[in-house]
Amino acid sequence: MPWSVRFRWSAALAAVALLMADLPAWASSLAAWRVSRSGQLELRTSIDVRPQAFFEAGTGFRGPRVWVDLPGAPSRTRTVRGSGALREVRIGRPDSFTTRLVLEFAPGTQLDPSGLRLVGTSRDRWRMELPGLGNQAGLGLGEGDLDAVASFGADQQTFFPTAATPLSADGLPVVPRGRFKVVIDPGHGGPDPGAVGIGGLRETDVVLDVCLQIARLLQARGVQVLMTRTSEVDVDLPPRVALANSSGADLFVSVHANALSMARPDVNGIETFFFEGAGSPSRRLAAALQEQMVAISPGSPDRGVRTGRFFVIRRTVMPSALVEMGFVTGELDSRRLADANFRRRMALALSAGILNALQGQQ
Known part of the structure; x- marks a missing residue:
């Protein structure tokens, strides 16, 4: 759903x-x-x-x-x-x-x-636009601390522990607050774990952790974020596309981790896919994401930016890209993807790529 x-x-x-x-x-x-x-x-x-x-x-x-x-x-x-x-x-x-x-x-x-949507923006945050009510008298009510950091107890956390270094948007590119909307698509989920690699490393766990952090970073920069899922649930491909296309989003980014045979731990690398032509906004988005991921992954091969026919980037109407953060079956990549601090750096890198792409739309 x-x-x-x-x-x-x-x-x-x-x-x-x-x-x-x-x-x-x-x-x-x-x-x-x-x-x-x-x-x-x-x-x-x-x-x-x-x-x-x-x-x-x-x-x-x-x-x-x-x-x-x-x-x-x-x-x-x-x-x-x-x-x-x-x-x-x-x-x-x-x-x-x-x-x-x-x-x-x-x-x-x-x-x-028809314009009301309750949107989960992270595992503990929800938002609903009330069209036409902005700046009217009576608004500005509330209770409690909306900015408090969620506590992930042992029975609530994802597969991985929290990174030792706190998540901060300091140093990320700046865009006008409230101007942009981005859809983040954590691949797979629920009964579909995606690829399973060395040490039982599951793609779904890696991408969800990274995407939740991306959402928080972009929100800190004033970007509205919609996520196709915020927990371990099964979401089919058409609903992911429908969410994006009905949202009026400026960008769509689908996040994945790659895999090959467990007998090929020598295969590692980062790549990003887009569907449209070579000079398209999707190509520029993919290049911005690829550049940032490669920069924080020394030694992992740069497999480049290439065209692909994946459903979620072929059917979305806004600039779209699908990233592969590394191989869960790769000896080098799997160690990094299993590390909470590396996933934090990857979230920062992808957020920077998204914000750079948004700057290009100003």
């Missing part, structure tokens, strides 16, 4: 649901929320939570409502008063297993459900 979810609706009620993680009934998974002045609902949740989002059209003297249900009930219910377009925000407890965040809008407020 794609991580960007369009609302389906009738005249009275619209609803869309994502699968919810199993959490204790007493543990609310909502850590922080904000309705920003730019017209976005932002959520910080427990790791790998799957919210349910709903829309109800206004009738008569009642305005439209948007609400999000999350697993785990809140310790207390409450109402935060707004003004103007946003009448109030309520934190409710519809049952002993659920936290409900309700945005109640004033009568006459126009919300097009």
Whole structure:
């Protein structure tokens, strides 16, 4: 299932649901929320939570409502008063297993459900654009710390430990904040681990870790990030493309790790694919990504930038590239890809390549 979810609706009620993680009934998974002045609902949740989002059209003297249900009930219910377009925000407890965040809008407020998407931007972050509501009175409400760093407990972390060096966007190229949108596509996932290499190194674990870090780095530079998956779930190729094509994104980057026979540990190297012609924006994106990856991987062969017919770069409508960060079956590459600090450097490298490509679009 794609991580960007369009609302389906009738005249009275619209609803869309994502699968919810199993959490204790007493543990609310909502850590922080904000309705920003730019017209976005932002959520910080427990790791790998799957919210349910709903829309109800206004009738008569009642305005439209948007609400999000999350697993785990809140310790207390409450109402935060707004003004103007946003009448109030309520934190409710519809049952002993659920936290409900309700945005109640004033009568006459126009919300097009076809433009509403609840988007998972990382394992503990969600965002919904509220088209047409930017800079209106009543916005700017919130509770909790949206910028807090998630704690990955032993039962929640991905396959790898956290890098020893903290993740920081300092030194990355700068682009205008709020101007660009990028789709990051961690390859494979769920029952499809992708390639499995030396020491049981799985492609899905490598790419998800790197992509989550890329998302945080780009967000720190003011880039809106959509991810085709943020945890170990199975997402087919067409939904990944559909998410990208419906998002209005400026770039699409699919992240993978290569493989060959386990009998060929001598084969290592980094390569990037694009679909369009030699002078195309996709070719320039691929070159920017390849340059940065090679720079932080001394000794790993530069296998170059080349054309490819992979579905996700052939069917996307924006400049697109697919990167292979190295071989999980390669003696040199696999050791690096299994190292948390190298994956951090790879995330920084790919973020720099993306930001350089975005600078070229200004």
